[in-house]
Amino acid sequence: MEIHDIIKKSRNREPFSREEVVAMLALPADSLNSYVLMGEAARISREVSANRAEIHAQLALNLAPCPKDCLFCSFAVANGIFSTSTVASPEDAVRQARQLENDGANALYIMVTANFDLGAYLEMSKEIRRNLRPETVLIANVGDDYASSARALVAAGFRGVYHAIRLREGTDTTISTTRRFESIRMFQDAGLSIGTCVEPVGPEHTNEEVADMIMFTAFLDPSFSGAARRISIPGTAMAARGMISELRMAQIVAVTRLAMPRSVTGNCSHEPGAIPIMGGANLLWAEVGANPRDTAERTETGRGHSVAAVRQLFTETEWRTLDGPSSFFRTR
Numbered sequence: 174m175e176i177h178d179i180i181k182k183s184r185n186r187e188p189f190s191r192e193e194v195v196a197m198l199a200l201p202a203d204s205l206n207s208y209v210l211m212g213e214a215a216r217i218s219r220e221v222s223a224n225r226a227e228i229h230a231q232l233a234l235n236l237a238p239c240p241k242d243c244l245f246c247s248f249a250v251a252n253g254i255f256s257t258s259t260v261a262s263p264e265d266a267v268r269q270a271r272q273l274e275n276d277g278a279n280a281l282y283i284m285v286t287a288n289f290d291l292g293a294y295l296e297m298s299k300e301i302r303r304n305l306r307p308e309t310v311l312i313a314n315v316g317d318d319y320a321s322s323a324r325a326l327v328a329a330g331f332r333g334v335y336h337a338i339r340l341r342e343g344t345d346t347t348i349s350t351t352r353r354f355e356s357i358r359m360f361q362d363a364g365l366s367i368g369t370c371v372e373p374v375g376p377e378h379t380n381e382e383v384a385d386m387i388m389f390t391a392f393l394d395p396s397f398s399g400a401a402r403r404i405s406i407p408g409t410a411m412a413a414r415g416m417i418s419e420l421r422m423a424q425i426v427a428v429t430r431l432a433m434p435r436s437v438t439g440n441c442s443h444e445p446g447a448i449p450i451m452g453g454a455n456l457l458w459a460e461v462g463a464n465p466r467d468t469a470e471r472t473e474t475g476r477g478h479s480v481a482a483v484r485q486l487f488t489e490t491e492w493r494t495l496d497g498p499s500s501f502f503r504t505r
C-alpha cells in the first residue's frame with residue numbers, strides 16, 4: 174500500500190486491516206514514509222483534542238516486592254530490586270495529590286502493587302478524594318484482584334482505571350491474558366472508563382505482536398490508547414533484551430493513533446519525550462513515589478517527570494496543555 178493511500182484511508186476514517194498496520198510498523202523508523210505517518214498522526218491528535226495536550230500524574234501509595242513477577246517491573250520479586258515494603262501515610266498521600274492537582278495535572282492516578290490490601294486502598298483513596306476538588310479526575314491503577322470490587326472503586330470516587338494486557342502477558346508475567354481481559358470488562362461493567370496502552374514494547378516484539386495489541390486496544394473502546402517502551406531495569410534478565418529507540422516508540426505511537434477510531438481522543442506515550450509527541454502523543458505522564466520502571470524508591474528523584482517538566486515538553490513542540498479535568502475521560 175502506498176503511503177498516500179494510507180493517509181487517504183485514514184482521512185476517510187476507514188479502519189485499517191491487520192496487514193496494513195503490520196506494514197506501517199515494518200517501515201524503517203527513520204524513513205521518510207515513517208515520518209509522514211508520524212506527521213499525520215500528530216495532525217490527528219491535535220485535531221481531536223483541539224490542540225490541548227494532557228498531563229496525567231501518577232501517585233504510588235506503596236512500594237513492595239510484588240509476587241506477580243512481571244519481569245519488566247522493578248517491583249517483581251524475581252528481580253530482587255526491592256526487599257522491603259513501605260506505605261505512604263494518608264497525610265503524605267493527600268499532600269502529594271493536592272500538589273499534583275495544584276501543578277495542573279488533568280487526571281490523578283492512584284497506584285499500588287498488585288498485592289496491596291484493598292480495604293487500605295479504598296480508605297486512602299477516599300481520604301485523597303475528600304481533599305481534592307470535586308471535578309478532579311481520579312483513576313485507579315491496581316491489580317486484577319480489585320476487579321471484583323470495581324463498584325467499590327466507583328463509590329470511592331474513581332472515574333476510571335488504567336489496565337492493559339501487556340505484550341507477552343503470561344510469558345513475561347504470571348498473569349494470564351484471560352484474567353487481564355476479564356478484569357477490564359469487570360471495570361467497564363461497573364461504569365469505569367479504561368485507559369490502556371501497547372506496552373512494554375521491547376526489541377524482541379514482532380510487528381505482528383504489536384499490531385495485534387494496537388487493534389486489541391481499539392476493540393476496548395478506551396479513553397486513550399498509545400504506546401510505551403520497556404525501560405531496562407539494570408541487572409535484570411530482561412535488560413539483556415535491550416530497549417527500542419525513542420524514534421521507534423514514536424513510530425508505534427503514530428501507528429496506534431492512525432489505527433484508533435477518532436472517538437478515542439487520547440494517545441499516550443511513556444516515558445515522556447519530545448520525539449513521541451512528534452509521533453502524535455497528546456498524553457504524557459508525571460510520576461511521584463515508587464515507579465515500576467525505576468530503581469529509586471521515589472521516582473521524583475530518579476526517572477519520574479514533574480508536571481512542569483512534561484508541560485515544557487509540550488510547549489517546545491508547540492502544543493498547548495489543557496486547563497482543568499481530563500477531556501479524554503470526560504468524553505467517554
Ligand code: SF4
Pocket residue numbers: 239240241242243246247248249250285286287316346465
Ligand atoms: S507490573 Fe504490577 S503486577 Fe506486575 S510485578 Fe509490577 S506491580 Fe506486580
